Amino acid sequence: MTSIAAIRTDYKLRSLHESDVAPGPFAQFTRWWNEAMASDISEVNAMTLATVAADGTPSARIVLLKGYDEAGFVFYTNYHSRKAADMEANNKVVLLFFWKELERQVRIEGVIEKVDASQSDEYFASRPEGSKIGAWASPQSSVIASREVIEENVTELEKSFAGKEIDRPPHWGGYVVKPTLIEFWQGRQSRLHDRIQYILKGNEWKIERLAP
Template sequence: MNQVIADIRKDYKLKSLLEQDVKANPFDQFSEWWNEAVDSHIEEVNAMTLATATPEGLPSARIVLLKGFTYEGFKFYTNYLSHKGRELEENPHAALVFFWKELERQIRIEGVVEKLSEEDSEEYFKTRPVASQIGAWASPQSIPIAGRHIIEENVLKYKAEFGTENIPKPPHWGGYIVKPVKIEFWQGRRSRLHDRIQYTKQKENWKIERIAP
């Protein structure tokens, strides 16, 4: 079995990424790649790996959904009392990874994490489907429970309490923004000789350099 796994490989050949072709600002470069990914109709194009760590450096990772980006950073929303929320409270540093296999591209982001304002979180919460709003109340995320019935009972409880309109945002739920200090754009190339262009924050500017594959 292990030999079969070791034989799995793909040679990348779709595109290249050269220094003269990238934007001066990594957010502009991200926006260009993002638009290409959206136009490629990639399923769950906004799915990204979020890696956090304890103060001692023990890492954990999971997939979350990007819900917005600006020149300041990348936004996502979650339960503040979840495993990732507790780690971010103690160690507000994180890494993000986008992998768009259809374009043979990967983007790695490292940065500092801050909570979004209550106003921002409230505004986004109102756009969520009612079932997702109820779910934010019903799930004690990352906490061990006796069975699926706990969640189902909580859903019924909060449906009865709130109805289907103007459901309030839970106080333990909201957004984060990852403010990058480093962003790497990876374009797959033949024979594992990939293109990797890295942006590193230096005060108000960004240093651009190629790093070896």
Template sequence: MSTIADIRKEYILETLDEKGAETNAIRQFDKWWEEATASKIEEVNAMTLATATPNGIPSARIVLLKGYDDDGFVFFTNYESNKGKDLAANPNACLVFFWKELERQVRVEGRVEKVSNEESDAYFFSRPQGSQVGAWASPQSSIIEGREVIEANVLKYSRQFEAQPLQRPAHWGGYRLKPQLIEFWQGRESRLHDRLQYTLQSDYNWKIERLAP
């Protein structure tokens, strides 16, 4: 049997250089996003969200990108979850996309802020009803005695909202990470990867620098 240390892959699909890269980081993300979605990658919008407490204790989990534009990258969650508590105390965060089929990663650093109530409402009511009820039923990240707690809550809120209109819970909504730095990583042979780092300047232009692999 091979050991964990023996697991390796050579990256040979693409290259990334300054001449072919967009001058704007969001436009470069556009290009890679379109190629990723065209590649039929399953859950192409899955991304790691890393947060930290005020004391610097890190935490990371997978969340789903639900939109992006020049203002930032949007995701939705329970504001009272562990990540919500982290972001309330320390709004600095990082996102990482890994598209292994394209041998690419994108890392995004920035500060996070809540989206408007209107934006949260619009997305909440676009979700399947089961997911809407689930947002009420789950005290996300809290310790519970067993699965039956969630099942009982689902039944409770399903019955409640048969008698009254379903609303978005105040503890659930969206965040937008406003990027200050975006790194594009393209796998290359012998671990000599291409890495281009975009840093947002005070004039809102992006400075591009190559990082050693």
């Protein structure tokens, strides 16, 4: 049996130099995003969202990126969930992408706010019917007695919405993370990784190299 401490990978695929990167972080993210999309990575839009509760307790979970532009990075969730409570108490969050097939990470620090209701409505309308029902059926992060609670909710909602338009629940919608720092991490041999970050200074992005 292999020791946990002996598990290691030596990264060799690519390098990242200051001369390689775009002048701005969103253009650089788009370069890497397009390469990740072309690499057939499973759930390329999966990202870790880290939050901090009012009492200082950190928490992290995987959410799915559903859009981005120079305004920020967008995902959708239940406004009554634990992460939503954390973000209400502390609007500073971190997103992290790990694309192991490319030996890359992207870390995004920023502040979060809800997107406009119209944007949430538009995205909700594009979801499959099962996902729409699920948004209504789950009291996300609440303690429930059993799986049957959710299954019964789904059954009742399917009857209630039969033949009708399924509107977005008022407790469900989008958030946008507005970055103040974006770090691009490229794995290198012997743990001497390349780390280039863009940090917002006033209205301008400054490019810096970090030690691995």
